[in-house]
Amino acid sequence: MDRFEKICKxxxxxxxxxxxxxxxxxxxxxxxKHDKKAVKKLISLRPTEPCLRNAIKxxxxxxxxxxxxxxxxxxxDEAKRKIAEYGSKLxxxxxxxxxxxxxxxxxxxxxxxxxxxxxxxxxxxxxxPLFQGRITARELAKAKIPVTLVVDSAAxxxxxxxxIAFIGADAITAEGKVINKIGSEMFAEIAxxxxxxxxxxxxxxxxxxxxxxxxxxxxxxxxxxxxxxxAPKGVKILNLAFERVKxxxxxxxxxxxxxxxxxxxxxxxxxxYPFLFGLT
Numbered sequence: 001m002d003r004f005e006k007i008c009k010x011x012x013x014x015x016x017x018x019x020x021x022x023x024x025x026x027x028x029x030x031x032x033k034h035d036k037k038a039v040k041k042l043i044s045l046r047p048t049e050p051c052l053r054n055a056i057k058x059x060x061x062x063x064x065x066x067x068x069x070x071x072x073x074x075x076x077d078e079a080k081r082k083i084a085e086y087g088s089k090l091x092x093x094x095x096x097x098x099x100x101x102x103x104x105x106x107x108x109x110x111x112x113x114x115x116x117x118x119x120x121x122x123x124x125x126x127x128x129p130l131f132q133g134r135i136t137a138r139e140l141a142k143a144k145i146p147v148t149l150v151v152d153s154a155a156x157x158x159x160x161x162x163x164i165a166f167i168g169a170d171a172i173t174a175e176g177k178v179i180n181k182i183g184s185e186m187f188a189e190i191a192x193x194x195x196x197x198x199x200x201x202x203x204x205x206x207x208x209x210x211x212x213x214x215x216x217x218x219x220x221x222x223x224x225x226x227x228x229x230x231a232p233k234g235v236k237i238l239n240l241a242f243e244r245v246k247x248x249x250x251x252x253x254x255x256x257x258x259x260x261x262x263x264x265x266x267x268x269x270x271x272x273y274p275f276l277f278g279l280t
Contacts, residue, residue, distance in 0.1 A: 004032040011045045011052075014222075017132060018104045019170045019206055020076055022046060023055040027069045030056060034065055047218040048179060048242050050171050050208035054276055058205075061275060079203045079256035080105060084112035087166070087201050087254045095120040095163040098196070100155070101181035102132040103168025105201040107139050109254070110166075114145050121146040123158035127181060129226045129239065152183060156190050165191045167245075169202035169253075174212035176247035176262030178202075179219070182240050188249035197251040204255040207269045209276040219243065 001009070007029040010016045016025050026042050039060070043053045055072045062068030087109030091097065097120055099106050110122060122140055126149055127133035133149060140147040150158050159165065165187065171179040178184070178200045191198040208217055224237035231237055247262035257268045270277060 002032075004029050004038065007032075008041060008045060014130060017102055017135060018168065019049055019051045020080070020104050020203060022049055023051040023205070024073065024076060026052045027055055027059060027072055030059055031066065031069055034060070046220060048170050048220045050210075050217075051203060051206045054205040054207075054209075058275060075205070076203065079205075080108055082256040083201055083203070083254055084108040086259050087199070088112040088116060088118075090164060090197075090199065090254070090259070091118055091120055092163075093119050096161050097122045098155075098159050098162035098165040098187075098191070099123075099136060100125045100133070100167050100184055100187055101127045102135040103166070103201060105203065105254075106166045106168050107136060109201055110140060110145060111143055114143055121148070123148050123150055123162060125150055125152050125155050125158075125183070125187075127183070128152055129222075132181070155183070155187050159187065159190045159196055160194055162191075162196050165196050165198045166254075167198075167200055169200045169206050170242055171217050172200075172202065172204075172207045172253070172262075172265070173217050173244070174209075174266065176250075176266060177217075178245040178247070178250055178253070178262075179217055179242050180245060182243050185243050185245040185249065188245050192249055198249060199251055199254050199259075200245075201254040204257055204265070204269045204273065205276070207266070207273075207276060209278075212277065217244075 059068035059072045083105045091113040124136045125133045137149045167180050169178045188198050220241040222239040222241050227237050227239050252259045253265045
């Protein structure tokens, strides 16, 4: 198996986690092969990942593919730094933070708050069936941030104790819906009930411009064996990877463009990145 195919396999199998990491890996694969067949394969690997598609679209807009990839990676580096800067401002001393799944940007926000000597603790979900929450817990523990891992069904208890909630995003639609790991809207609804501010920390390249033209963001269905390897005959398993969070449940989107209400975020994305809409 060559390096290009290895990267594709790792993206498809979710060995490579988080939307930004997937996009970065796809850019590296693009340097290896960037003919039409290769590009088509890359953008088909994870259907609910516009960040991957947008990064590839940006890189291919340059006559020099190496320059395009270099600038795309630079965007991710700068965006991550700004998101951490903005998001960390929302964390105050002695807060309890709730998070779900594993988001590179959420972790960076928490690490930045730690660097600022803020004292806080984190509750994170285990995130079945692939347990991405364990990645979050491990990274926070390594940074000596107090962290408690809870089973997904105990999230309501954790949210009742929380002062603020952060999730990432795999996609954002033209209606302002945040698409994130399955369970996200349920947790957003619980947070709303208990008046816990609910933020999405994300790179704005996760906006999917095709949704502005009437297309729906496809929700990826994962293999049933991830949930139950040898399920009894007659048992159907629905293993949705993501779900849509209504914009009214999201306090604000924290991106490199600032801390913005979903409707304002959409306006700013169009101004900042016209290439997403084919306007350049």
